[in-house]
Amino acid sequence: MSDAAETARSTREGGGAPTAECTIVLVGRPNSGKSSIYNRLTGGNARVGNYPGITVDVLEGEVTLPSGARAKIADLPGLYSVEAAVADDTDEGVARGFLERLRERTKDEAGAPARFVVVQVIDPTRLALGLRLTRELARAKLPLIVALTHKDILASEGRAVDVTRLGDEIGVPVVLVCARDDDAKPALLAAVDDRLRDLDPPPPHAGFDPAAVARHVVHDVSTSDATKRSRLFTERLDAVLLHPVIGPFLFVGIMALVFAAVFLVADPVSGAFDTLLGLARGGLDRLLGKGLVASFLADGVLAGAGTVLAFMPQIVILTIALELLEASGYLARGAFLVDRLLRLLGLSGRSFLPLLMGHACAIPAISATRVVRDPRERLTAILVLPLMTCAARLPTYALVLAAFFSGRSALFRACLFVGLYFSGIFAALVASFVLRRTATRGKSLPLVLEMPSYRLPQPSVVVRTALGAARRFLRDVGTTIVIASAVLWTLLTIPMPGVDRDPGAPEIESSVAATVGRAIEPVTRPAGFDWRINVGLFGSFGARELMVATMGVVYGVEDAEDEPAPLAEKLREAKRPDGTPLYGARTGLALLAFFVLACQCMSTVAAIRRETSSWRWPAFVLAYTYALGYAAAVAVYQIGGLLGVG
Amino acid sequence: MVAEAESPIDTSGAPSSLATAAAGSRLRIVAVRLEAGATDWLAAVGLHEGEEVVVLRRAALGGPLHVRTSSGGEFAVARELAEHLEVAPASETGS
Numbered sequence: 001m002s003d004a005a006e007t008a009r010s011t012r013e014g015g016g017a018p019t020a021e022c023t024i025v026l027v028g029r030p031n032s033g034k035s036s037i038y039n040r041l042t043g044g045n046a047r048v049g050n051y052p053g054i055t056v057d058v059l060e061g062e063v064t065l066p067s068g069a070r071a072k073i074a075d076l077p078g079l080y081s082v083e084a085a086v087a088d089d090t091d092e093g094v095a096r097g098f099l100e101r102l103r104e105r106t107k108d109e110a111g112a113p114a115r116f117v118v119v120q121v122i123d124p125t126r127l128a129l130g131l132r133l134t135r136e137l138a139r140a141k142l143p144l145i146v147a148l149t150h151k152d153i154l155a156s157e158g159r160a161v162d163v164t165r166l167g168d169e170i171g172v173p174v175v176l177v178c179a180r181d182d183d184a185k186p187a188l189l190a191a192v193d194d195r196l197r198d199l200d201p202p203p204p205h206a207g208f209d210p211a212a213v214a215r216h217v218v219h220d221v222s223t224s225d226a227t228k229r230s231r232l233f234t235e236r237l238d239a240v241l242l243h244p245v246i247g248p249f250l251f252v253g254i255m256a257l258v259f260a261a262v263f264l265v266a267d268p269v270s271g272a273f274d275t276l277l278g279l280a281r282g283g284l285d286r287l288l289g290k291g292l293v294a295s296f297l298a299d300g301v302l303a304g305a306g307t308v309l310a311f312m313p314q315i316v317i318l319t320i321a322l323e324l325l326e327a328s329g330y331l332a333r334g335a336f337l338v339d340r341l342l343r344l345l346g347l348s349g350r351s352f353l354p355l356l357m358g359h360a361c362a363i364p365a366i367s368a369t370r371v372v373r374d375p376r377e378r379l380t381a382i383l384v385l386p387l388m389t390c391a392a393r394l395p396t397y398a399l400v401l402a403a404f405f406s407g408r409s410a411l412f413r414a415c416l417f418v419g420l421y422f423s424g425i426f427a428a429l430v431a432s433f434v435l436r437r438t439a440t441r442g443k444s445l446p447l448v449l450e451m452p453s454y455r456l457p458q459p460s461v462v463v464r465t466a467l468g469a470a471r472r473f474l475r476d477v478g479t480t481i482v483i484a485s486a487v488l489w490t491l492l493t494i495p496m497p498g499v500d501r502d503p504g505a506p507e508i509e510s511s512v513a514a515t516v517g518r519a520i521e522p523v524t525r526p527a528g529f530d531w532r533i534n535v536g537l538f539g540s541f542g543a544r545e546l547m548v549a550t551m552g553v554v555y556g557v558e559d560a561e562d563e564p565a566p567l568a569e570k571l572r573e574a575k576r577p578d579g580t581p582l583y584g585a586r587t588g589l590a591l592l593a594f595f596v597l598a599c600q601c602m603s604t605v606a607a608i609r610r611e612t613s614s615w616r617w618p619a620f621v622l623a624y625t626y627a628l629g630y631a632a633a634v635a636v637y638q639i640g641g642l643l644g645v646g
Numbered sequence: 647m648v649a650e651a652e653s654p655i656d657t658s659g660a661p662s663s664l665a666t667a668a669a670g671s672r673l674r675i676v677a678v679r680l681e682a683g684a685t686d687w688l689a690a691v692g693l694h695e696g697e698e699v700v701v702l703r704r705a706a707l708g709g710p711l712h713v714r715t716s717s718g719g720e721f722a723v724a725r726e727l728a729e730h731l732e733v734a735p736a737s738e739t740g741s
Contacts, residue, residue: 084683084686085686085687086687128718133690210717242703244705245706336712336722340705340708348724445684446723446724446725446727447724448691449721450721
């Protein structure tokens with residue numbers, strides 16, 4: 001964890017002050033352009049969003065000041081106020097806690113040179129709003145610089161800011177920059193250097209009227225047709241995108257397009273990864289032969305890595321798509337459009353972004369719930385996110401569809417697939433409705449969401465975001481999957497002590513996993529699951545995407561996760577001793593019902609633990625999703641039997 | 647409960663709720679009927695007593711209002727929250 005993130009965390013936990021010798025802290029309202037400035041200063045990894053509260057974590061980088069001194073830069077989540085009460089574990093609370101530690105430090109070392117500078121980034125097209133926070137920061141006596149960004153947009157709208165007068169009226173140094181320009185970095189760092197060197201700066205004015213100051217310093221310098229068009233751009237686009245009738249249809253169309261594009265683009269990339277992994281397995285076979293070690297590395301570790309790589313492209317591409325929507329300003333419009341629907345279920349438009357992200361992977365989505373200001377709503381969003389159809393469910397869906405429904409038409413299978421997707425959304429919304437009336441009931445503050453102007457996303461930032469998503473996924477989820485895969489290999493390979501195996505029966509039948517799978521058959525039989533499926537469910541307890549590979553091991557099919565067709569055939573042809581089919585369509589439906597609902601992802605559980613600072617809620621999620629999954633599987637299997645489904 | 651959608655604001659100058667304001671209305675917030683903490687935060691966001699707002703549009707089916715403030719901000723405000731913002735026509739209260 002970075003120092004800055006450590007500080008934010010320790011602040012929430014009542015820990016110590018920041019330890020860096022010299023720190024530049026970037027603060028600002030959500031969507032002020034703060035993260036763009038951070039990226040310009042550090043070339044670093046912060047995301048730029050055009051959606052309130054996009055910088056979920058405190059990001060940190062390092063720069064060299066013109067004086068030669070090194071400085072750490074911390075990019076705080078967006079905040080509106082340092083005076084109004086907010087919950088500690090929200091974006092605003094994290095930023096507030098960080099600043100409070102800095103303020104404490106100022107008190108401790110009164111008279112000593114400031115070792116940190118707070119740079120407040122303000123969007124000058126909304127200057128009066130930004131200056132409200134400036135006034136609070138001035139009252140808090142923090143060493144302050146104001147950086148006005150979006151200089152280019154201001155110019156395109158035919159406006160100019162009198163920077164000198166603004167500095168005089170608020171008593172704070174002011175720099176006007178454009179984050180896209182190379183000169184933004186030297187200009188800003190020079191101002192920071194000056195502020196750090198100034199041992200006795202005059203106190204900032206804390207009693208100014210933000211609206212009056214804004215009126216005094218922002219002037220129209222052009223009224224050409226081009227500037228009029230620029231000013232009206234957002235308004236004209238909103239007239240279409242937020243139209244009460246056309247808007248919702250466009251929204252559904254855009255979302256459908258995004259998800260379709262994700263799968264179309266991700267498929268060939270996943271294929272390329274499969275080829276690479278096949279080459280690696282071949283090399284491993286040639287190098288180590290067919291021993292136990294080679295099997296562990298190839299079927300345990302490498303198989304886990306293959307599972308990770310197989311669906312990572314979907315996550316990265318969906319992240320890029322969301323980033324483009326966010327940075328353009330459209331996601332806030334999406335929140336506006338769906339707020340009413342989410343209110344019915346006890347959430348608000350603010351929960352829209354995390355719920356959407358949950359379709360890629362629940363882990364970043366759980367972090368993204370920090371944009372939700374209301375603690376009850378945030379907790380509800382966290383608790384229902386594991387029900388969203390994340391990318392990791394898809395390999396299992398594909399296998400079950402191929403195994404049990406290959407005789408049906410492509411249209412039937414497509415409809416079933418879409419149905420599964422929407423089942424996840426439906427289940428999450430129903431769960432939210434119930435939770436808001438039980439476990440998380442209570443009054444919440446309804447939606448207030450700033451609607452940013454439409455902006456053109458910066459390609460370099462989008463690329464960095466994609467790389468960051470890939471890195472986070474490999475770190476947070478990939479390691480869990482590889483470890484789970486290795487543990488699973490052990491359980492499937494090591495024989496259970498005291499269990500005898502029929503001569504000629506596959507070795508796996510005497511393994512630890514198979515023995516336990518058999519032991520719980522009485523519980524799972526009402527859902528149509530035999531010991532083999534139970535082993536698959538064990539395998540997917542840590543990471544649901546391991547289901548396919550595990551079933552491959554059970555049925556002795558190599559590389560089932562890459563090529564599931566032979567495994568699907570084996571499942572179709574599996575017979576009971578009396579010759580009747582072992583599994584039918586209703587087994588497939590029951591398995592799908594279980595996978596839609598059960599939280600088979602230890603990384604998600606860990607993320608919930610991290611965000612709620614308690615084991616109570618991750619335990620609750622495991623309990624309710626598994627109970628729901630089991631109940632739904634039993635219901636589907638039994639009702640299927642009554643209806644005569646095979 | 648939300649008052650009838652799209653009903654025009656009372657032009658007599660008497661305060662009424664922002665939730666009842668029609669699209670295109672230019673109004674001034676005259677009171678925020680919320681607990682102190684929420685009122686302070688809302689003020690920091692940009693919606694406070696004395697602020698002038700224009701209702702740009704109302705979302706369908708009782709969804710949020712899209713408003714622009716005289717400070718230059720644009721906000722989606724849930725109808726339930728708008729009910730707690732008392733407004734009067736901007737011309738009646740001076741602007």
